[in-house]
Amino acid sequence: MNASTPAGETHNSTSRANEPELMVQFRDVSKHFGDLTVLNHLDLDVRTGEKVAIIGPSGSGKSTLLRALMTLEDIDEGVIMVDDEPLTHMPNASGNLVRANARHLRRVRGKVGMVFQSFNLFPHMSTRQNVMEAPVQVLGLSKKEARERAEELLAMVGLEDKLEHYPSQLSGGQQQRVAIARALAMRPKVMLFDEVTSALDPELCGEVLNVIRRLGDAHSLTMLMVTHQMGFAREFADRVCFFNEGRIHEQGTPDELFGSPQETRTQEFLSAVTQAS
Amino acid sequence: MNELLPLMLQGAWVTVQITFFGSLLAIVAALIGALGRLSPIKPLRWLAIVYIEVFRGSSLLVQLFWLYFVLPMPPFNVSMSAFNVAVIGLGLNIGSYGAEVLRGAIRSVHEGQYEACQALNMTAGQRLRRVILPQALLAAIPPGTNLLIELLKNTSLVSLITLSDLAFRARQLDQATLMTLEIFGLALVMYFVLAQIINFSMRTLERRLARGRMRGGMS
Amino acid sequence: MNFFDWEFAWEILPRLLDASLKTIGITIAGFSIAIVLGLFLAVGRRSRHRWLSWPMTGLIEFIRSTPLLIQVYFLFFVLPNYGFNLTALQAGIIGIALHYACYTAEVYRAGLDAVPRAQWEAVTALNMKPLNAYRKVILPQALRPILPALGNYMISMLKDTPVLSAITVVEIMQRAKNIGSEHFRYLEPITMVGLFFLILSLGLAWFVRRLENRMELAR
Numbered sequence: 055m056n057a058s059t060p061a062g063e064t065h066n067s068t069s070r071a072n073e074p075e076l077m078v079q080f081r082d083v084s085k086h087f088g089d090l091t092v093l094n095h096l097d098l099d100v101r102t103g104e105k106v107a108i109i110g111p112s113g114s115g116k117s118t119l120l121r122a123l124m125t126l127e128d129i130d131e132g133v134i135m136v137d138d139e140p141l142t143h144m145p146n147a148s149g150n151l152v153r154a155n156a157r158h159l160r161r162v163r164g165k166v167g168m169v170f171q172s173f174n175l176f177p178h179m180s181t182r183q184n185v186m187e188a189p190v191q192v193l194g195l196s197k198k199e200a201r202e203r204a205e206e207l208l209a210m211v212g213l214e215d216k217l218e219h220y221p222s223q224l225s226g227g228q229q230q231r232v233a234i235a236r237a238l239a240m241r242p243k244v245m246l247f248d249e250v251t252s253a254l255d256p257e258l259c260g261e262v263l264n265v266i267r268r269l270g271d272a273h274s275l276t277m278l279m280v281t282h283q284m285g286f287a288r289e290f291a292d293r294v295c296f297f298n299e300g301r302i303h304e305q306g307t308p309d310e311l312f313g314s315p316q317e318t319r320t321q322e323f324l325s326a327v328t329q330a331s
Numbered sequence: 332m333n334e335l336l337p338l339m340l341q342g343a344w345v346t347v348q349i350t351f352f353g354s355l356l357a358i359v360a361a362l363i364g365a366l367g368r369l370s371p372i373k374p375l376r377w378l379a380i381v382y383i384e385v386f387r388g389s390s391l392l393v394q395l396f397w398l399y400f401v402l403p404m405p406p407f408n409v410s411m412s413a414f415n416v417a418v419i420g421l422g423l424n425i426g427s428y429g430a431e432v433l434r435g436a437i438r439s440v441h442e443g444q445y446e447a448c449q450a451l452n453m454t455a456g457q458r459l460r461r462v463i464l465p466q467a468l469l470a471a472i473p474p475g476t477n478l479l480i481e482l483l484k485n486t487s488l489v490s491l492i493t494l495s496d497l498a499f500r501a502r503q504l505d506q507a508t509l510m511t512l513e514i515f516g517l518a519l520v521m522y523f524v525l526a527q528i529i530n531f532s533m534r535t536l537e538r539r540l541a542r543g544r545m546r547g548g549m550s
Numbered sequence: 551m552n553f554f555d556w557e558f559a560w561e562i563l564p565r566l567l568d569a570s571l572k573t574i575g576i577t578i579a580g581f582s583i584a585i586v587l588g589l590f591l592a593v594g595r596r597s598r599h600r601w602l603s604w605p606m607t608g609l610i611e612f613i614r615s616t617p618l619l620i621q622v623y624f625l626f627f628v629l630p631n632y633g634f635n636l637t638a639l640q641a642g643i644i645g646i647a648l649h650y651a652c653y654t655a656e657v658y659r660a661g662l663d664a665v666p667r668a669q670w671e672a673v674t675a676l677n678m679k680p681l682n683a684y685r686k687v688i689l690p691q692a693l694r695p696i697l698p699a700l701g702n703y704m705i706s707m708l709k710d711t712p713v714l715s716a717i718t719v720v721e722i723m724q725r726a727k728n729i730g731s732e733h734f735r736y737l738e739p740i741t742m743v744g745l746f747f748l749i750l751s752l753g754l755a756w757f758v759r760r761l762e763n764r765m766e767l768a769r
Binding site: 384385387388389390391392393394396397400401404405406480484485486487488490491498501502505511512515516518519522523526527 | 553612615616617618619620621623624627628631708709710711712713715716723726727730735736737740741743744745747748751752755
Binding site for chain 2: 124125126160163164166167168170172173174175176177178187188191192220236237240
């Protein structure tokens, strides 16, 4: 249950009593790109309100995990569940699971939001318009309601003075913060962060990570993030998963995984990463 | 020179009208052609491909003559004024090139834009109308400007189906006065000026639409 | 199709094929001249001497922005007043060649500009003689975009040859019109001419695409 929400934070739902225990479930999920197996019988459970960091070597399929959850990729085997409902599949008349049709996908997809490495802001719209666009078009909000929501979210990410600016007039860190506000405007239950600081100059990472931290502290929003920022993962995440060769190789609390990794691969990866920094 | 000008300007006015209406048709045809070409529905796609290849592949003058000489006769029996033949022929012809330009412009929009729209749960129609097309149309302006100038130059061919445009008046005046150098020289200059007006207008349009955003900025 | 008179079409085919040779001949002759002339124009435009490069640029832009028809009229009707008596065919070929030379000049310029600056610096650093530098390093790379672009312009020129009918050159379109007015049946001749251009331009376009692909492999 939530205590009083801080002033201005109208984003989150008030009662968590109706939320399922597991917000996201990957059940035996596999995906192949031709001969390459990117997701290999992946199992992953994420509790409601949990903050999960996913680390691992490049090209190991971490992004594909997020993208499959965002339905940007199809999966070949297995089922993904969101909010206690199948995402990639749907029950047919006799109760069996079949591949989801477009309508089902659209309905369940709305519970997931994503922030991308390359921001993907709409360059022909101002900051405010970027955040307002989907609530008006998809959620059917009136322009007035959408504008209020946009201004509130942009203030929350610290950009209340950049409402009429265009993306090309903003720094990378500012653009990414707009992208976060834009995703939040859809009131998702799960937020996905796909290497959101990897394209930023080092001095701009902090402002984005701060926003994510504030987001995580204030809301019991379920968050999955693929990141190379080990320090941030260590202090922010509830759980860290080491992803390798298509599946979760090892996972645990930050202290467990960073402090005393059990598997050889994990140890190798972590020592290589700390050597580079 | 003073005797020449009024008649030449009359012809130029006809040229401007044909260019204007032809451009409107060309833009509509280009939009339909490009969207049809990109459509997932096979019959629509094939229709678009046929339209584009036939009008790009055959000669414009053949298309104009076909509309002017063949259509009025059986079995079609469609009689159109020379002006309408001009607008339709030029519009459909340049529209087919425009469809390819627009298709290229649509494909030049970053993949990330599609992914952002998907993540925001927009429908394909909303995505096309609100995100993809605005960016594609802006990118299409430079090659589109060249096509509009092509259209302007191609209007001279309508003089061969007896339309009293600038080229027709030039020829007419030449036969009447034999001031050949002045007439054709003046005609060339007038076309040149019209082309520059098109250039200038499109550049202004592009600047207004771009509105402070860099093309090719990170998106 | 019972409205298309196949017997009539078969009957007029020889006359059309005969004229098609003229069309093809004009294209080959005109384009050969355009390739060479364009080179001179391009070099002149690139010249460091302003008294050469500016007029060249002005001429190229002027000819590209004005209709081929008027330029051909100019050559056919104006030049005789100054002693140059050209036949219709000569004026037509020179006119179309000059027009397209301005396009090929731009192709050369774009192709040379596309060669990365680093290559120019490399040949300087290696102290290569200019002739060798061009032959071994610059031109092979510039040719990659140049050859397909030239191919496409040749196809454009082919489709522009009917313009010459305005100065009494009897190429295939004029022949079709003559047949049409003789027999008062335009459907077959004009449709066949349309098919002629369509088949030739699609065929040549296929060739150009193959050429493009082969050049990509040589990267």
